[in-house]
Amino acid sequence: MDKKRNIKPTESELEILQILWEEETATVKEINDIINKRKPIGYTTTLKTIQIMFEKGLVKREKVGRSHTYSAAIKKEETQQALIDKILDSAFGGSASNLVMQALGNKKTSKQELEEIKKMIEKLERDSE
Amino acid sequence: MDKKRNIKPTESELEILQILWEEETATVKEINDIINKRKPIGYTTTLKTIQIMFEKGLVKREKVGRSHTYSAAIKKEETQQALIDKILDSAFGGSASNLVMQALGNKKTSKQELEEIKKMIEKLERDSE
DNA sequence: CCACTCCTACGAAACCTTTCGTAATCTAAT
DNA sequence: ATTAGATTACGAAAGGTTTCGTAGGAGTGG
Numbered sequence: 001m002d003k004k005r006n007i008k009p010t011e012s013e014l015e016i017l018q019i020l021w022e023e024e025t026a027t028v029k030e031i032n033d034i035i036n037k038r039k040p041i042g043y044t045t046t047l048k049t050i051q052i053m054f055e056k057g058l059v060k061r062e063k064v065g066r067s068h069t070y071s072a073a074i075k076k077e078e079t080q081q082a083l084i085d086k087i088l089d090s091a092f093g094g095s096a097s098n099l100v101m102q103a104l105g106n107k108k109t110s111k112q113e114l115e116e117i118k119k120m121i122e123k124l125e126r127d128s129e
Numbered sequence: 130m131d132k133k134r135n136i137k138p139t140e141s142e143l144e145i146l147q148i149l150w151e152e153e154t155a156t157v158k159e160i161n162d163i164i165n166k167r168k169p170i171g172y173t174t175t176l177k178t179i180q181i182m183f184e185k186g187l188v189k190r191e192k193v194g195r196s197h198t199y200s201a202a203i204k205k206e207e208t209q210q211a212l213i214d215k216i217l218d219s220a221f222g223g224s225a226s227n228l229v230m231q232a233l234g235n236k237k238t239s240k241q242e243l244e245e246i247k248k249m250i251e252k253l254e255r256d257s258e
Numbered sequence: 259c260c261a262c263t264c265c266t267a268c269g270a271a272a273c274c275t276t277t278c279g280t281a282a283t284c285t286a287a288t
Numbered sequence: 289a290t291t292a293g294a295t296t297a298c299g300a301a302a303g304g305t306t307t308c309g310t311a312g313g314a315g316t317g318g
Contacts (some may be wrong), residue, residue, distance in 0.1 A: 011306095014219045044308060116226060117250060141275075170277085180296085
């Protein structure tokens with residue numbers, strides 16, 4: 001139990017995890033191609049990062065022919081929550097509402113999204129009664 | 130301009146910044162004492178970290194007698210926003226509303242705080258009309 | 259069979275962060 | 289004046305992250 005306590009992907013690892021959450025499964029080549037649309041990075045760099053992630057248990061892999069197919073081994077929501085918890089503690093004094101206000105304040109969020117959030121808040125209020 | 134682009138305090142630096150935002154000004158000894166209430170850490174470790182922060186421009190200092198008095202050189206809100214922007218980009222695909230939902234979902238936020246957030250959303254909706 | 263390409267594995271360099279030991283300086287007290 | 293205490297500055301070790309070069313195995317076309 002409690003595997004959540006140890007979620008701490010690095011920047012590079014998060015970049016790859018985001019791709020895997022989107023794609024479900026992917027080869028090193030596919031991942032590297034996607035990243036290279038944004039910035040130049042060597043194939044072996046991406047490979048090495050993924051290998052380290054495999055050792056850490058952040059991704060799973062399956063041998064297909066001579067190459068591997070990778071998929072995320074940690075859930076997106078858990079990872080997101082861990083990241084939030086971290087900055088909540090390290091910069092927001094633990095106050096989730098401060099964080100939310102800051103996140104909404106400086107960002108252009110669409111009316112539709114604001115509505116969704118409002119609905120969620122109302123649901124939370126109802127549940128706590 | 131654009132000094133905000135470079136805000137990237139490390140974990141240890143954030144710990145110290147949080148103290149300085151709270152205390153306005155403090156000496157190395159004071160900061161080290163506060164941190165030591167939570168965890169053991171050598172005086173020179175804290176000193177070194179603060180010296181590095183000074184070199185990076187994260188804190189200001191003033192010579193008072195033989196010692197220095199430090200204060201934060203970057204604003205709390207700007208730093209918080211930079212941290213949010215970072216995880217927004219690295220884990221939430223840029224969606225502030227996803228982040229907000231995740232932050233509210235798993236956290237016990239008081240009814241009062243939820244009300245505040247709701248008011249803020251309503252204000253944002255009004256402003257965008 | 260040979261050369262070429264594709265992939266993996268390994269190791270090392272460069273860089274950053276965290277931690278602390280040591281040395282130097284200055285003040286205050288004996 | 290000497291010693292003890294406080295404070296700074298410096299440097300270096302240890303650990304983690306990012307990046308890549310090189311080597312080797314395995315399949316493919318000529």
